Amino acid sequence: SQTIHQWPATLVQPVGSPLSLECTVEGTSNPNLYWYRQAAGRGLQLLFYSVGIGQISSEVPQNLSASRPQDRQFILSSKKLLLSDSGFYLCAWTYGLGEQYFGPGTRLTVT
Amino acid sequence: DQQVKQNSPSLSVQEGRISILNCDYTNSMFDYFLWYKKYPAEGPTFLISISSIKDKNEDGRFTVFLNKSAKHLSLHIVPSQPGDSAVYFCAATKNRDDKIIFGKGTRLHILP
Numbered sequence: 001s002q003t004i005h006q007w008p009a010t011l012v013q014p015v016g017s018p019l020s021l022e023c024t025v026e027g028t029s030n031p032n033l034y035w036y037r038q039a040a041g042r043g044l045q046l047l048f049y050s051v052g053i054g055q056i057s058s059e060v061p062q063n064l065s066a067s068r069p070q071d072r073q074f075i076l077s078s079k080k081l082l083l084s085d086s087g088f089y090l091c092a093w094t095y096g097l098g099e100q101y102f103g104p105g106t107r108l109t110v111t
Numbered sequence: 112d113q114q115v116k117q118n119s120p121s122l123s124v125q126e127g128r129i130s131i132l133n134c135d136y137t138n139s140m141f142d143y144f145l146w147y148k149k150y151p152a153e154g155p156t157f158l159i160s161i162s163s164i165k166d167k168n169e170d171g172r173f174t175v176f177l178n179k180s181a182k183h184l185s186l187h188i189v190p191s192q193p194g195d196s197a198v199y200f201c202a203a204t205k206n207r208d209d210k211i212i213f214g215k216g217t218r219l220h221i222l223p
Contacts, residue, residue: 034210043117043215044155044200059210090154099145100211102154 002027006091006103014111019064019078021106023091026072031093033074034100035066039087050074086110114138115203117214125222130188132217134201137182141203145211146175146186149198158199159186188219196221 003026013019025031035047046059048066056066063082067075074091086109092100116135124130132146142163147155161168161175161184168175174187188195201214 036213044213046210046212049210088152092154094211099157099160101157102147105152105154107152 004091004093004101004103006106008106009104010107012109012111013081015083016080019081021076021089023074023103024072025093028095030071031095033068034092035074035076036090036092037087038090081110083110115201115212115214117201117217119217121218121220123220123222124191126193127190130191130195130219132186132199132219134184134214135182136203140205142206143204144177144184145202147200147202149200155200191221193221195219
C-alpha cells in the first residue's frame, strides 16, 4: 500500500532563516506530487505541483520554492522565511485517479 | 478568483440528525468533485467523490448530490455522529488528472 511521509511534524523558525520541508511517498512510482498550505481563513492553498522529476509548477508567487530530486521525493524550501509563511504545510500525491492523498502535515511557526 | 466556494465557515448539528454541507463552483469545466474531511493537525482524508455524469453518489452515511445547472453540490451525513466533527473541504478538478481546487472549508460541530 502507498504511504506518504512528511517531516518535521512541527517547526519553529525565526524570520529570515532558511526552510526545508521534505515529503516522500512509498509504494508507488511516478506520482503527481503537491505542496499545500493551510493558513487561517484561507483553506487549502496550492503552492506547487510536480508531474515528474525536475518538473515543478508554481501556483502562487512567493518566497518559497520546490524541488523534486527523486521520483518520490518532494522538497519545499525558502532562503529567508517571512512571518506570513507560518501555517500548516501539507504534501499530497495522486496517481491520476483524481483523489489526492495527504501526508500528516508540518506545522510551521515563524517568529 | 475563488472557483470553489464554501460560504458557511461553520455548522452545528445535533447528534443523530442530518448534516448538510454546501459548496458552489464557478468553473463550468469542472467535471469531478470531491469531499475531504480534516481533523486538527492532520492531513485531509478523502471522503467521497462524484463525476459530473452523475447527480448522486452514496457511500454509507455519506451522500453527495450534484446540481450542474446550479453549479452546486452538497454533502449529506445521516445520521451525524460525534466523530464527524471536523473541517470538510469541497474540491473540484477539470479532469481526474488535473490539479484539484479546494474550497476554504466548513467546520462541522456535532452537538451531543
